[in-house]
Amino acid sequence: MERYEAEGRLTYTGKGLARYKQYLDEMPGLPVQSIWDSFTKIHHLAHERVDYPTQKPEALLNRVVRASSNEGDLVLDCFCGSGTTAAVSEKLNRRWIACDLGRFAIHTTRKRLLSIENVRPFVVQNLGKYERQAWQAAEFGGPEQAAEVTQQYRRFILELYHARPITGYNWLHGLKAGRMVHVGAVDAPIAPGDVQQIALEFRKATGTGKDAPSVSAVDVLGWDFAFELNEVAKQQAAQANITMRFLRIPREVLEKKAVEQGDIRFFELAALSVEVTQEKRKVSLKLTDFVIPPDDVPADVQSAITHWSQWIDYWAVDWDNKGDTFHNMWQTYRTRKDKSLKLWVGHKYDAAPARGEYTIMVKVIDILGNDTTKTLTVEV
Numbered sequence: 001m002e003r004y005e006a007e008g009r010l011t012y013t014g015k016g017l018a019r020y021k022q023y024l025d026e027m028p029g030l031p032v033q034s035i036w037d038s039f040t041k042i043h044h045l046a047h048e049r050v051d052y053p054t055q056k057p058e059a060l061l062n063r064v065v066r067a068s069s070n071e072g073d074l075v076l077d078c079f080c081g082s083g084t085t086a087a088v089s090e091k092l093n094r095r096w097i098a099c100d101l102g103r104f105a106i107h108t109t110r111k112r113l114l115s116i117e118n119v120r121p122f123v124v125q126n127l128g129k130y131e132r133q134a135w136q137a138a139e140f141g142g143p144e145q146a147a148e149v150t151q152q153y154r155r156f157i158l159e160l161y162h163a164r165p166i167t168g169y170n171w172l173h174g175l176k177a178g179r180m181v182h183v184g185a186v187d188a189p190i191a192p193g194d195v196q197q198i199a200l201e202f203r204k205a206t207g208t209g210k211d212a213p214s215v216s217a218v219d220v221l222g223w224d225f226a227f228e229l230n231e232v233a234k235q236q237a238a239q240a241n242i243t244m245r246f247l248r249i250p251r252e253v254l255e256k257k258a259v260e261q262g263d264i265r266f267f268e269l270a271a272l273s274v275e276v277t278q279e280k281r282k283v284s285l286k287l288t289d290f291v292i293p294p295d296d297v298p299a300d301v302q303s304a305i306t307h308w309s310q311w312i313d314y315w316a317v318d319w320d321n322k323g324d325t326f327h328n329m330w331q332t333y334r335t336r337k338d339k340s341l342k343l344w345v346g347h348k349y350d351a352a353p354a355r356g357e358y359t360i361m362v363k364v365i366d367i368l369g370n371d372t373t374k375t376l377t378v379e380v
Contacts, residue, residue, distance in 0.1 A: 052082030052108055061088040069094055083109025090116055103369035111314060111333050123325055132186040135254045154183045157221060160264045166211040171201045178214030184222030191226040195233040199240040217243040268293035270372045272364055281380050286344040292366060309343060314365040319347050321361040349380050
């Protein structure tokens with residue numbers, strides 16, 4: 001006891017009882033157990049909660065990432081869900097790749113990452129065509145039977161769309177309720193050039209045969225669509241006196257269970273209106289309207305919407321798009337605590353170059369997880 005006292009190892013309680021002083025680095029501790037039961041579920045008022053069904057606590061992923069990697073390492077999450085792994089990796093100064101097949105998962109993850117202070121730039125890419133190509137090969141055959149594969153694929157999509165296949169055309173593949181139908185390829189977006197070819201061939205299709213249209217209209221089915229095609233292509237079609245609708249082929253087509261249950265629905269593309277005002281090098285954008293085809297929306301959701309802006313959950317701007325990937329140079333979005341949404345934004349271009357033409361790209365994500373893109377050109 002005298003030695004402990006000399007070493008400063010004793011402390012005394014108010015009643016004069018001696019207590020031995022021991023330091024943490026002298027404690028052997030216990031090995032980490034294989035069952036981690038120190039994490040509780042996310043509280044319903046927690047800041048990290050994003051109301052995603054399979055969301056995991058950040059504390060859990062913090063332990064996994066720190067135990068499995070060092071700063072600067074690359075972390076891959078192939079089923080990112082609400083984005084917990086990516087968010088934790090970003091906060092721990094790791095690089096990361098997050099993947100998911102669900103549009104809502106990707107959108108939830110994007111908003112979650114943007115809410116992190118000083119988040120580093122990241123890009124959202126759609127690599128879905130590889131999945132579709134694999135599906136087409138598995139269902140209808142490989143590239144050595146290209147012509148037959150394409151024909152079977154189109155017949156399959158037309159059947160789901162309840163259209164009758166027709167032959168003798170390159171760009172017109174079916175007929176439904178008197179309207180011609182075009183089926184887009186699995187690995188290429190519908191582009192304005194496609195619309196021109198469809199319109200040209202439609203003129204030759206008019207007649208009295210059993211495969212002739214009874215109305216001057218075409219339904220264009222596609223997996224992906226070129227930027228702003230909805231508006232540009234409709235102008236092209238109108239000039240040719242054709243009414244044209246653009247409908248997205250849903251991903252559920254790839255799921256046998258959904259096909260067997262008849263859960264396949266084709267939805268029209270949304271339309272976005274943007275007002276541009278300019279004063280020298282200052283440019284302002286204001287969203288003035290956003291229309292979602294009613295068939296795309298459940299009845300209970302429709303009844304809750306009182307203003308068009310309520311359809312929008314997130315929108316972003318690339319002020320100088322170079323024709324490559326979309327760069328988030330500004331964005332705004334709704335959160336659990338703040339449901340409001342700013343509908344306008346301003347930007348001032350740098351003094352150099354003295355004059356130039358800029359392409360502005362506006363991307364809107366609606367409450368259903370669909371994205372709509374519009375391009376604008378300004379001269380400054």
